[in-house]
Amino acid sequence: MQTQEKNLRYRAILIVALWLGFWLIALSLIAGLVWIPYTQIHFRSLNFSGALAAIAALSLAYALRPRWQKKQHANQVHLLQRDQAPALYALLENIAASLEIKAKVNIQLIAAASAYISPERNWLGQIRSLEVGLGLPLLSTLSERELSTVIAHEFGHFVGGDLSLGPWIYRTRASIANTVYDLDDSIFFLDLLFLSYGKWFLRISASISRSQEFAADALAAQKFGSAASRAALEKVHLIDPMWSAYLDHELGAALQRGAKVPIFDGFRRFCKPGIRRAEVIKSIQRSENTTKTEFDTHPTLAERIQAICPGSEPGMPPLAECLHLTGGEAATEQAWYQSWSQQEIKEVSWERYGVDVVQNQNSVRFSGSWMDPLKLSLSNLPDLAGRIDSLWEQLRPEGVSFLSPMGKRHYISSILVDWICACLTHYGFQLDYVPGKDLILRRDETTISPRELLEQAIESKLSAEYLQQFELTQDAPAQEPASPPISSTMNKEMFA
Known part of the structure; x- marks a missing residue:
């Protein structure tokens, strides 16, 4: 000491x-x-x-x-109630007691594949309570002992005084x-x-921050063993790129559309092998290929493993779960949905999400506009794709835009993909939505990828005559009735 x-x-x-x-x-x-x-x-x-x-x-x-920064009214933090997860609270309080931490502990479930600890102080600067944030993927991939090492690591920062030094470093x-x-x-x-x-x-402060991480790792390994501490580090490093992409492109998008989808089931579907959407692939690769520099505040995984288990290299331990600490998978998801918003959202399965939510909102989006499928049929796609750059003035968002020419083209392309989906929906196709995978619409034995259709049109490989075969005819199957559109006006506070 x-x-x-x-x-x-x-x-x-x-x-x-x-x-x-x-x-x-x-x-x-x-x-x-x-x-x-x-x-x-x-x-x-x-x-x-x-x-x-x-x-x-x-x-x-x-x-x-x-x-002088104006104080913003912070959104109310909804903590996990003790009666919702008594076992998890007991685990944290036992670890805190073993480190002679007497402050009250509060837990918040967060969406990121990480954890944090934040002290709540009174006007005299004395600590009233400690808020501990625990990521959903930690509960679904770590064992109870491995989660304990993560918690001990965060408490180690508190015991080591790192939370007091943080503001100094940040301000400088x-x-x-x-x-x-x-x-x-x-x-x-x-x-x-x-x-x-x-x-x-930055070089000096980064070295201090890295030494703090090593010290917190050592404390966690001392409390719960080097094997558990090492496994926790490896698993978080393994799942973080996938979970971040899932959060950004699937779970976050569903919430913005006003849909309450099964979180963990969606992540399992997202991780299954298959052809992923281009933006999802780029997001995963960007997270995995982050270049380390001398200014990084965290050591590399290899350095942390070496410090815990000298002579060892990072591996790929089997995943586990400790959702029993929060009452199981369904109870954990319900607690998280309740924690960040009191807005009403509609519960929907991933099987129905594509038809009941995405298709519905796409149809409403173009209804009554010049791109309404009733006015602009799919056979016009070659013409639109041939003048994709000139569509910016017609489809640009409101306000000042700072997008590059490539960014503008990407923006217009995303609108055209949605419009293709709306057209195909009008012709009796149904969206087969799989988290992370490319969008597919089906009608009987016919399967179409809107993104591939747009790419072929841009490359002048499609004709209006070819596209006319997909348009709805008298004997084509009617679209399955869908639920009323779900509101898409959701805030983003839970992803900050």
Whole structure:
């Protein structure tokens, strides 16, 4: 404990010294620049160099100005009630007690594949309670002992004083970043000094943050064993890219459409092999291929495994689950849906999601517009695809747009895909929706991918005559009646 307190004092002194150093350099520069015109005016008339120095001093002072941020009214945090998950609360409180943590513990279920701990303080700065956030995928992929190592790791940050140092590091980082941004490409080259200092600070603060992670890992391994701690790290690293893509492209999209879908069942469907949509593939690859730098605040998985189990390399342990701590899969999902919003959403299975939600909203979206399938048939697709870039002015979103030419084309393409779906729905096709996979519409033995249809049209491989065969005829099967459209006005607060 004495060694831990000594390390905490050292880190705190270092961060404060870096913070003071930043302001000492800045104020000294301002004083030096102001001294030049002051001296010139005092002894003789102000010349060009003095005027330039005065402008530079004003520029630097403006860049260093305090950023008073308006306090936003935070959305009410809905915590997991104790009667909803008594076993999970008991687990956290036992771990806290073993670390001599006496503060009250509150739990919040979060959507990310991660965990966090946040202290709630009174006006004197004393800690009233600790809010612990636990990600849904942790409950569905980790064993109880592995989840315990994650919780112990987060409590380790609290015991080590890392939560007190965090604001110092954040504020210094923000001050340097704001100053460099305001001085960027200035004629006085003042940004170069602060950019160099900023890189030096980021390098040092990153090394401190990495040492904090190693210390928290060591505490978790000491409490629950290196095997469980290692397995938890490997599993989180394994599932995070897939879960993040699922959250962004499936679960989040369903919530925005006003649909309450089975969360864990959807993730299992999402992870099954198959041809995924292009944007889903890119999202997964982007998460998996993140390049590590010297400024990263977390060590690599390999480094963390080496520290816990010297001589070992990361593996792929079998997944488990500890949903019994929150009353099972259905109870956990219900608790999470209740935790972030009191808005009414409609419960729907993934089997019915495509027809009852996506198809319905696509049809409503184009109804009455110039792209209504009643007015603009699918046989017009080759013409639309041939002038896709010129459609921007007709289909652009409201307000100012900063999209690049490629971004504009992607935006128009997504609208055309939805319009193709609406046309095919009008012709009696039904959407076969599988989370993460490419959209497929079926009518009898005919299967169509709207995205592939658009790509072929852009490449001039489709004719209007070919597309006319899909249009609804007298003997074509009628579309299955669907439920009334679901509201799509959902907020995004739960994904922040």
